[in-house]
Amino acid sequence: MAARALAELPGGAGPVLDALLDGRAAEAVALAERMGEARPADAVAHGLRSAALLALARPAPALEAADRAASLAAGREWPHRLRSLALRRLGRWSEAVEAAREAVRLDPGCAAACAALGLALAAGRRDAEAREALRRAVAIAPRDAEFRLTLGDVCLASDPATSEEEYRAALALAPGSPRALLRLGLALERQRRDAEAGRAWDEAERADPRLVTPRRRRREGIRMLQMGGALFLSVVALGLVPSLVGRTFPQAASAAATAVWLFALLVPVGLLLWSAVRLSRTRGDGSLDVEIAAVARALAGDSG
Numbered sequence: 001m002a003a004r005a006l007a008e009l010p011g012g013a014g015p016v017l018d019a020l021l022d023g024r025a026a027e028a029v030a031l032a033e034r035m036g037e038a039r040p041a042d043a044v045a046h047g048l049r050s051a052a053l054l055a056l057a058r059p060a061p062a063l064e065a066a067d068r069a070a071s072l073a074a075g076r077e078w079p080h081r082l083r084s085l086a087l088r089r090l091g092r093w094s095e096a097v098e099a100a101r102e103a104v105r106l107d108p109g110c111a112a113a114c115a116a117l118g119l120a121l122a123a124g125r126r127d128a129e130a131r132e133a134l135r136r137a138v139a140i141a142p143r144d145a146e147f148r149l150t151l152g153d154v155c156l157a158s159d160p161a162t163s164e165e166e167y168r169a170a171l172a173l174a175p176g177s178p179r180a181l182l183r184l185g186l187a188l189e190r191q192r193r194d195a196e197a198g199r200a201w202d203e204a205e206r207a208d209p210r211l212v213t214p215r216r217r218r219r220e221g222i223r224m225l226q227m228g229g230a231l232f233l234s235v236v237a238l239g240l241v242p243s244l245v246g247r248t249f250p251q252a253a254s255a256a257a258t259a260v261w262l263f264a265l266l267v268p269v270g271l272l273l274w275s276a277v278r279l280s281r282t283r284g285d286g287s288l289d290v291e292i293a294a295v296a297r298a299l300a301g302d303s304g
Contacts, residue, residue, distance in 0.1 A: 013035070013044055013045075013048065013299065013300070015031055016028050016031040016032045016035060016045075016048045016052070017048065017296055017299065017300055019031060019052075020048065020051060020052050020055065020292070020296055021293060021296055023055075025052045025053075025055035025056045026052075026056060028048065028051075028052035028055070029049060029052040029053060029056065031048075032045055032046075032048040032049035032052055033049060035048065036049060041072060042072070043068075043069045043070075043072035043073035043076070043079065044069075044299055046065045046066070046068040046069040046072065047065070047066070047069040047073075047078060047079060047082060047295070047299050048299060049062075049065040050062045050063075050065035050066040050069060050079075050082045050086065051082060051292050051295050051296060051299070053065060054082070054085060054086060054089065054292055055292055057089075059085075059086045059087075059089035059090050060086075060090065062082070062085075062086045062089075063083060063086035063087065063090065065082075066079055066080075066082035066083040066086055067079075067083065069082065070083060075106060076106065076298075077102075077103040077104075077106040077107040077110055077113050077298075078103070078295055078298040078299065080099045080100065080102045080103035080106065080113075081099075081100065081103050081112065081113060081116045081294075081295055081298075082295055083096075083099040084096045084097075084099035084100040084103065084116050084117075084119075084120050085116070085291055085292075085295075087099055087120075088119065088120055088123050093120065093123050093124030094124065096120040096123060096124070097117065097120045097121055097124060097126075099120070100113065100116040100117035100119075100120040100121075101117060103116055103117070104117050109140060110140075111136075111137040111138075111140040111141035111144065111147055112137070112294045112295075112298070114133050114134070114136045114137035114140060115133070115134060115137040115146075115147055115150055115294075116291075117133040118130045118131070118132075118133035118134035118137065118150065118151070118154060119150065119154075119291075121133060122154045127154060127157075127158060130154050131151065131154055131155060134147065134150055134151040134154055135151065137150075137151075138151055143173060144173070145169075145170040145171075145173040145174040145177065145180065146170075146290055146294070148166045148167070148169045148170040148173065149166070149167065149170045149179060149180060149183060151166050152164075152165075152166030152167045152170070152183060152187065153183065156183070156186060156187060156190065160186075160187045160188075160190035160191050161187075161191065163183070163186075163187040163190075164184065164187040164188065164191070167180050167183050167184040167187055168184065171184065176203075176207050177207070178204045178207040178208035178211050179204075181200050181201070181203045181204035181207060182200075182201065182204045182211060182213055184197075184200045185197040185198070185200035185201040185204065185213060188200060201213035
């Protein structure tokens with residue numbers, strides 16, 4: 001659902017969903033809290049707060065909000081998906097699996113619930129069961145590229161060829177998807193098809209210049225090493241300055257030595273800050289956002 005349509009939802013949910021899906025998680029938490037204060041028995045308000053807290057990487061209070069939503073909406077599957085996601089973030093694998101199983105029990109035909117179960121099982125290193133659950137999600141929603149990508153992710157470590165098939169299927173459903181191209185490159189690299197992997201990553205970077213692919217990370221690493229080497233040589237060269245200055249201007253030797261030390265200290269700090277700025281302008285594939293967005297769609301349906 002588009003952000004504009006979400007903003008038009010009744011009951012105060014629209015602005016919260018709009019903020020959440022727009023990446024303004026802190027604002028979404030504040031809005032959801034106000035919504036919950038006005039309507040304490042509204043399961044959607046507690047679900048929105050849980051989703052926003054997860055987006056802020058605060059799984060403990062997110063679990064509390066999801067528990068509250070589950071108690072208020074006993075027959076709905078989405079609170080249990082939220083519970084499973086929060087429990088996974090807390091490292092409580094077996095509980096995450098049970099929460100996801102409850103979501104599947106409540107709605108066996110919900111592909112997102114099956115995917116949540118698959119992810120919980122994968123987090124607990126139960127890969128065979130995880131693949132089975134995710135294949136069930138794909139069978140329920142064969143036209144949804146995200147479930148194909150998730151299945152590919154779970155297969156990647158043990159069966160990169162199957163992952164490649166799933167990523168290519170996702171690309172057929174969502175041509176040019178940066179995330180699918182990024183993951184396809186990983187599957188190809190694991191099969192030692194480096195040239196094909198590089199082409200996939202190049203396409204991913206063209207589709208989304210902010211995306212951090214392994215090829216880009218390597219390029220950045222080489223660039224940093226080159227800059228570090230140049231900086232080292234510069235500092236060595238500048239180390240000769242005080243003695244040269246001292247021969248001609250003895251009274252300035254101390255000031256020259258201080259300047260060299262300042263340069264040696266400040267330039268590496270500047271280099272680190274520059275790297276941090278570059279990193280802040282890049283991103284990974286955002287799988288957490290994908291899961292939260294899926295729950296948000298369910299919340300939008302319940303609030304409409």
